[in-house]
Amino acid sequence: xxxxxxxxxxxxxxxxxxxxxxxxxxxxxxxxxxxxxxxxxxxxxxxxxxxxxxxxxxxx
Numbered sequence: 001x002x003x004x005x006x007x008x009x010x011x012x013x014x015x016x017x018x019x020x021x022x023x024x025x026x027x028x029x030x031x032x033x034x035x036x037x038x039x040x041x042x043x044x045x046x047x048x049x050x051x052x053x054x055x056x057x058x059x060x
Contacts, residue, residue: 015055024032028041
């Protein structure tokens with residue numbers, strides 16, 4: 001059981017995974033979230049977008 005959790009901690013954050021996460025966060029924003037949860041979702045979405053943008057700016 002501990003091995004499974006350890007494996008999940010080492011999953012790579014690939015671009016397709018990030019895209020999937022951002023799409024999920026966008027879908028969450030379409031629901032009726034309260035102010036605090038909505039702010040957290042927006043922050044996470046923005047952090048992921050910033051992470052992706054920094055990857056591309058590092059290589060350009």
